[in-house]
Amino acid sequence: MPFEYISSSSNHALLNETASNITNVVYHVCGNETKITDCICINDTIECKPSTKQGYHYWFDAFNPPFTTSNIQISNESFIPKNVVFIDNEIKKLQKDKFLSGHESNVETLHFIINRLKEIENGTFDKFTSLKTLDLSYNFLTNISADVFTKKLGSSLISLKISYNEFSHFSSIDLSNMEKLEELELIGIGVNELYENFIFPKSLSNLKSLDLSLNFIRKMNDDIFVNLVNLETLKLHNSVLFSLPKSFYALKNLRHLDLIVSAIPSLNKTELSNFTKLETFNLTHSNLERIEDCTFCDKPNLKNVMLYGNEKLSYIHENAFGNLANNGIPSLKKVSVEYCNLSTIPENLLNWQNLKEFGLGNNPFICNCSMAWLINDILSPTHSINLKSFISFQHQSFSVDYKMQIPEENGFKCFGPVALKNIPFSHISQKLCPNKTNEKPKIIYLKENVSIITVIFVLAACAFTFMLGIFIAPFVRRLYQSKKQDAGFKNQNFMDEINVEDFDVEKSFY
Numbered sequence: 001m002p003f004e005y006i007s008s009s010s011n012h013a014l015l016n017e018t019a020s021n022i023t024n025v026v027y028h029v030c031g032n033e034t035k036i037t038d039c040i041c042i043n044d045t046i047e048c049k050p051s052t053k054q055g056y057h058y059w060f061d062a063f064n065p066p067f068t069t070s071n072i073q074i075s076n077e078s079f080i081p082k083n084v085v086f087i088d089n090e091i092k093k094l095q096k097d098k099f100l101s102g103h104e105s106n107v108e109t110l111h112f113i114i115n116r117l118k119e120i121e122n123g124t125f126d127k128f129t130s131l132k133t134l135d136l137s138y139n140f141l142t143n144i145s146a147d148v149f150t151k152k153l154g155s156s157l158i159s160l161k162i163s164y165n166e167f168s169h170f171s172s173i174d175l176s177n178m179e180k181l182e183e184l185e186l187i188g189i190g191v192n193e194l195y196e197n198f199i200f201p202k203s204l205s206n207l208k209s210l211d212l213s214l215n216f217i218r219k220m221n222d223d224i225f226v227n228l229v230n231l232e233t234l235k236l237h238n239s240v241l242f243s244l245p246k247s248f249y250a251l252k253n254l255r256h257l258d259l260i261v262s263a264i265p266s267l268n269k270t271e272l273s274n275f276t277k278l279e280t281f282n283l284t285h286s287n288l289e290r291i292e293d294c295t296f297c298d299k300p301n302l303k304n305v306m307l308y309g310n311e312k313l314s315y316i317h318e319n320a321f322g323n324l325a326n327n328g329i330p331s332l333k334k335v336s337v338e339y340c341n342l343s344t345i346p347e348n349l350l351n352w353q354n355l356k357e358f359g360l361g362n363n364p365f366i367c368n369c370s371m372a373w374l375i376n377d378i379l380s381p382t383h384s385i386n387l388k389s390f391i392s393f394q395h396q397s398f399s400v401d402y403k404m405q406i407p408e409e410n411g412f413k414c415f416g417p418v419a420l421k422n423i424p425f426s427h428i429s430q431k432l433c434p435n436k437t438n439e440k441p442k443i444i445y446l447k448e449n450v451s452i453i454t455v456i457f458v459l460a461a462c463a464f465t466f467m468l469g470i471f472i473a474p475f476v477r478r479l480y481q482s483k484k485q486d487a488g489f490k491n492q493n494f495m496d497e498i499n500v501e502d503f504d505v506e507k508s509f510y
Contacts, residue, residue, distance in 0.1 A: 025068060031075035044082040048072065049089065066090045071098040083109045091115045096124045109133040116140060122147035135161040142166050146174040154178045163187035170198045179203045188214040202227045213237035220245040237261055244271040258282040268292040278302055285309035297322035302329050308338040308359060308391055318346035330354055336390040338362055347373045357388035361411030367420045369433035379429040
């Protein structure tokens with residue numbers, strides 16, 4: 001269906017009308033006349049928002065003011081709205097039977113955002129029997145009861161987004177009828193403490209994705225997630241948590257954990273022990289300082305670990321991923337520790353042959369022999385490590401433009417010692433501690449055609465010879481000493497005889 005820009009009833013005076021008059025206003029849209037409009041009707045999508053002119057918003061130039069009610073009538077009978085968008089209007093109340101009247105059952109997605117909405121009449125969504133996605137974000141809602149989120153709505157709704165509203169706590173949102181819900185977004189709703197008695201209801205047992213980001217959560221009730229037995233994705237950006245809460249232990253089916261910007265200073269094996277199905281772990285731009293021994297052990301499905309932007313992270317245990325204890329992660333494909341405070345990377349930290357991408361740039365590396373394995377690998381013909389940039393923008397704390405593509409301009413430089421400061425890895429690759437990197441373990445191998453029986457026989461013969469030598473040696477030594485003694489006696493007698501003869505001769509001479 002071609003574009004149809006159809007004007008509604010005159011809006012210019014509506015902002016000055018009383019509330020009672022505004023609720024009775026009807027907007028006729030999606031007709032056949034082409035005019036300056038508020039609604040755009042394309043294919044099966046209708047979008048209703050105020051117009052802009054020359055880059056300015058309507059309240060600067062009084063050009064097509066916003067809707068003040070959602071009571072619209074579609075003039076073109078052949079147009080069937082499946083996707084409905086109301087954005088940036090002045091609709092403070094949604095009324096039952098005055099919202100796309102006659103077309104409710106066709107609507108599959110409804111985005112009602114930035115409309116200054118404060119109130120929703122009971123049963124407003126009951127006729128939206130095909131509705132799968134509902135977005136009420138960026139409004140002024142303070143309470144939603146089960147009379148609004150009814151069983152009729154819950155029988156079809158799969159995705160619900162009510163972020164950036166003004167709820168005082170989670171119990172202000174009744175989700176007891178949302179039995180088919182799989183995705184729930186509660187971003188920035190102003191709730192920062194979950195230690196109250198609130199528990200997500202059993203009706204959310206089918207929930208797969210939950211986003212609680214930007215609520216600056218400090219504490220959590222230990223049982224808050226106990227009913228979310230099928231939750232696979234949890235996002236908790238910008239929290240003030242100092243450790244992974246006990247409430248996480250109930251999430252045994254969790255596959256994706258996203259903790260961007262948190263106060264967590266360290267990670268250990270105990271905190272992550274229950275997440276045996278974890279596939280992605282994201283703890284970036286946080287207060288992380290240490291990663292302890294075997295933190296990521298027993299995670300056979302783990303694929304991606306993102307830890308970049310932790311400017312205090314200076315220690316990663318060599319066995320953090322279980323590689324030393326033969327408990328490595330064969331599924332691991334991507335790891336990033338870019339923009340951290342690491343001076344070295346343990347050579348045995350990961351299985352470099354299996355890892356597809358490794359983000360390491362912009363760390364204060366000390367280029368000594370402990371880093372030679374990595375630095376020399378850059379220009380090595382075999383080149384076993386695939387260095388990758390996971391951050392596409394310039395990090396605020398560094399002056400290096402991270403958009404460059406070659407290693408020396410991607411933050412792979414020496415921070416020390418002084419003689420190598422700011423020298424790119426590529427300039428010293430293949431030259432740093434060459435004897436160390438070329439060293440090979442001296443291992444003696446037995447040829448395959450030598451049997452174990454032959455080996456045992458040879459060893460036994462050697463042992464017998466050694467023992468025989470121990471027993472025979474004393475007899476040989478005694479025999480040698482005896483012969484030497486006899487020879488000594490003979491020599492002594494010979495000398496005596498000479499002396500006697502000389503003596504006799506001398507005596508006879510006189």
